Amino acid sequence: MRNRLSVLGLTIAGITFAQSVPAPNHDLTGVWRWTGRSVLTVSPETPPFTPLGKQLFDANKPSYGTRAIPPALGNDPQGKCDPLGIPRLLFYGGTNTQEFIQSKDRVVEFFEWMHVYRTIWTDGRELPKEPEPSRLGYSVGKWDGDTFVVDTVGFIDNTWLDHFGDPHSDEMRLQERYRRTDQNNLEMTLTLTDPKIYTKPWVSDKKTFRLEPKTEQAEIFCVPSEEELFNKRMRDPAAGKK
Amino acid sequence: MKNKLLVFLALGAGLMLSTTAVFAHHGTNASYDLDHTVTMKGKVAEFLWVNPHCQLYFDVADDKGNVVRWGGETNSPGVLMRSGWKKTILKPGDEITISVHPSRAGTPVGVIQRIVLPDGTVLERGAGASN
Numbered sequence: 040m041r042n043r044l045s046v047l048g049l050t051i052a053g054i055t056f057a058q059s060v061p062a063p064n065h066d067l068t069g070v071w072r073w074t075g076r077s078v079l080t081v082s083p084e085t086p087p088f089t090p091l092g093k094q095l096f097d098a099n100k101p102s103y104g105t106r107a108i109p110p111a112l113g114n115d116p117q118g119k120c121d122p123l124g125i126p127r128l129l130f131y132g133g134t135n136t137q138e139f140i141q142s143k144d145r146v147v148e149f150f151e152w153m154h155v156y157r158t159i160w161t162d163g164r165e166l167p168k169e170p171e172p173s174r175l176g177y178s179v180g181k182w183d184g185d186t187f188v189v190d191t192v193g194f195i196d197n198t199w200l201d202h203f204g205d206p207h208s209d210e211m212r213l214q215e216r217y218r219r220t221d222q223n224n225l226e227m228t229l230t231l232t233d234p235k236i237y238t239k240p241w242v243s244d245k246k247t248f249r250l251e252p253k254t255e256q257a258e259i260f261c262v263p264s265e266e267e268l269f270n271k272r273m274r275d276p277a278a279g280k281k
Numbered sequence: 282m283k284n285k286l287l288v289f290l291a292l293g294a295g296l297m298l299s300t301t302a303v304f305a306h307h308g309t310n311a312s313y314d315l316d317h318t319v320t321m322k323g324k325v326a327e328f329l330w331v332n333p334h335c336q337l338y339f340d341v342a343d344d345k346g347n348v349v350r351w352g353g354e355t356n357s358p359g360v361l362m363r364s365g366w367k368k369t370i371l372k373p374g375d376e377i378t379i380s381v382h383p384s385r386a387g388t389p390v391g392v393i394q395r396i397v398l399p400d401g402t403v404l405e406r407g408a409g410a411s412n
Contacts, residue, residue: 102312259360262333269336
């Protein structure tokens with residue numbers, strides 16, 4: 040009985056202690072899993088579309104949210120294992136994790152889903168004036184007090200912004216702000232500007248992440264040949280598609 | 282003693298309640314009728330432990346002896362392993378009881394909710410899944 044009390048006391052002490060360990064200075068290192076119930080996009084309210092934005096939105100047929108149809112009948116590029124790009128990879132929810140690893144001149148973020156990484160340059164360089172368009176964009180990061188600020192430009196326009204088929208253009212600019220509030224907790228907000236598509240900046244709600252010190256990211260490629268078989272054997276029949 | 286126990290239980294409950302966002306990649310659930318569950322006895326034909334979706338193909342016989350080949354989809358191996366699944370957990374010939382949300386199209390395809398293995402082990406869908 041006395042042993043059990045000791046164990047209980049130590050457990051409570053351990054939990055309490057773990058909750059209040061301060062964040063290491065300027066360090067996002069670790070495997071992080073999304074917590075809470077934030078919507079799986081920038082924020083619950085999409086800003087108004089421009090006419091082009093509305094046209095692209097209508098052409099995208101997602102399998103999530105209020106417009107969801109079976110994937111076999113939709114046109115989500117994810118269905119062919121096309122790379123998701125940024126910011127969609129940021130919205131992957133609690134199923135898969137994100138890991139930050141830091142070195143002297145960069146922070147590298149690894150996304151478990153699709154086994155993809157992106158580089159955030161922290162050597163003080165400026166954003167490129169004419170970036171080569173890409174799915175992940177070109178990112179630079181710097182510390183502003185205890186907040187890590189990431190600016191990204193240079194997007195190619197053939198990815199979906201999120202799972203709901205919201206579009207973006209090649210002029211999208213993104214700023215993410217990360218604040219590690221203690222050892223185990225990370226907050227993120229982001230601001231997206233894309234005047235070709237949205238009539239005003241899209242400001243996020245607060246996303247929260249929890250550190251998983253013991254988790255090793257699994258290898259989760261999206262394998263096109265296996266996805267094709269899966270489509271034939273499962274997804275197409277599930278939608279009644281012959 | 283009682284106070285410490287209550288604090289411990291409250292902390293534990295708090296940790297469990299701070300759930301991860303419920304989410305399934307590929308918008309899987311749009312194909313399936315989430316309001317209905319079909320439970321069947323079947324025999325495993327094939328278990329594919331592949332990315333990004335593991336798949337189970339199993340045969341279900343009706344009382345007239347007609348056999349229907351069903352397909353059940355679930356999460357990636359990486360996600361399933363966190364709920365105790367492994368590559369060898371289902372083998373051809375295994376007699377199982379399986380519950381799925383069936384396809385809206387009425388075809389013999391579903392998203393797996395629960396499997397009871399021959400030895401009585403229960404497999405649930407997988408952490409962070411369902412939408």
